[in-house]
Amino acid sequence: MSETYDNDRSYVLHSWSVQGKLSPKVITKGEGVFFWDENGKRYYDMGAQLVNLNIGHQHPKVVQAIKDQADKLAYVAPQFAEEMRGKLAKRIIGLLPEEFGKCFFTLAGADANENALKIARAYTGKSKIVARYRSYHGATYGAIALTGDPRRPPVEPAMPGVVRAFDPYCYRCTFGQKQESCNMECAEHIREIIQFENPDTVAAVFMESITGSNGIFPPPKGYMERVREICDEFNVLLICDEVMTGFGRTGKWFGFQNFDIVPDIITMAKGVNSGYVPLGVVAVNEKIAKFFDDTMLYCGLTYSGHPVSCAAALACIDAYEEEGHIDNAAALAAPFAAKLDALKEKYELVGDVRSIGLFGVVEMVKDRETREPLTPWNGAPGPMAEISKRFDEKGISAFVRWNYIFLTPPVIISEAELNEAMAIIDDCIGGAQKAILG
Ligand code: PLP
Secondary structure (H helix, E strand, C coil): CCHHHHHHHHHCCCCCCCHHHCCCCCEEEEEECEEEECCCCEEEECCHHHHCCCCCECCHHHHHHHHHHHHHCCCCCCCCCCHHHHHHHHHHHHHCCCCEEEEEEECCHHHHHHHHHHHHHHHHCCCEEEEECCCCCCCCHHHHHHCCCCCCHHHCCCCCCEEEECCCCHHHCCCCCCHHHCCCHHHHHHHHHHHHHCHHHEEEEEEECCECCCCCECCCCCHHHHHHHHHHHCCCEEEEECCCCCCCCCCCCCHHHHCCCCCCEEEECHHHCCCCCCCEEEEEEHHHHHHCCCCCCCCCCCCCCCHHHHHHHHHHHHHHHHCCHHHHHHHHHHHHHHHHHHHHHHCCCEEEEEEECCEEEEEEECCCCCCCECCCCCCCCCCHHHHHHHHHHHCEECEEECCEEEECCCCCCCHHHHHHHHHHHHHHHHHHHHHHHC
16 A cells, blocks of 8 residues: 555545545546546546536646746735735626625635625624525535535534525425426425514525535426525525536536526635635625625635635636636536436436536436335445446446435536446446346
């Protein structure tokens, strides 16, 4: 074993893991949609790392921008004006609807959500937040309190004031509806929740514009529009977490742009600079921005608007625009969806497939009729390990969680690469099904 591996096992605590069970791969190289381990084995990065490396590995423009900024001015504190910080805020506001005014910079997604929360509470003078069960908003204390997935209970009691709503999960509708009979109770019950909680106490509805790591649920037509109406009716802010869905993931700059809505606050991270250096953003509308003209903004981080992170983001946004990567994700949406549909046609253990842009999931079941998940929600991997094992052998890196296989490649992927990777994935699922069914 290499020194890197030994150092890791001796000294590094890894996220979300029982440490003694880990045997991490040592990664030494990345390029485009591929990365390599220390033995020279190549992997298709079908997860874009943590759904953040939208621009792919080692994009020369982004790497160069980091070097140039480090040479010029590596750091200056947030109280000063700095070229990259100002340019990036202007650029992001330029990508958003005209209602948007200013940006507060953070280091990642969780602290973008923390600060969005503080801003919403300060602006409205109200404290409760409606957030969904099947959601992930980050691992810090406020963000994990917003989060509904099972990574939250171990840190309870979390921040108070979060009221939970059910999800637009059409394949397993909480309200027992089928597509034909859908009357969007998933949106209507948010109205009821706000009424019962007392609208004068509810600051915001906080949601991923399209749920990510809890299963990728493109909502039913009209859902987000109805949620927006409900928020307006009760003078409640709509905050969209675009940490995973931003910067081309869904074939648009932002996930909310798939709907006819304008949120009041948008949080971003990940794809903003594809994770080359840490960065998060809270973008607020003009009204909220103006409120802080005469009111203290009680938010602060030593690295808010770090010049190197901002320079990387500007280069990354340049690359998305100049090289047409957002259009690429939009163009590949249909071929990608067709490949996912083909998996469903072919394999009886595939219960459902869902995608929007290059944001896709394969949901595995024991039985298509009963829809019983192949492995229980929040349970041990069980038979899903057959899939992970084959992915690993065949050089596919993708996030497998519960009975879901998430497929979220870098948005720079070519159609030929996508076809090749999907053929390997098809083969792996086929092999796994054979092994599972015997
Ligand atoms: N929000 C969403 C929707 C996410 O998917 C994530 C991370 O996966 C976060 C927030 C947290 O971001 P970070 O890990 O950068 O703190």
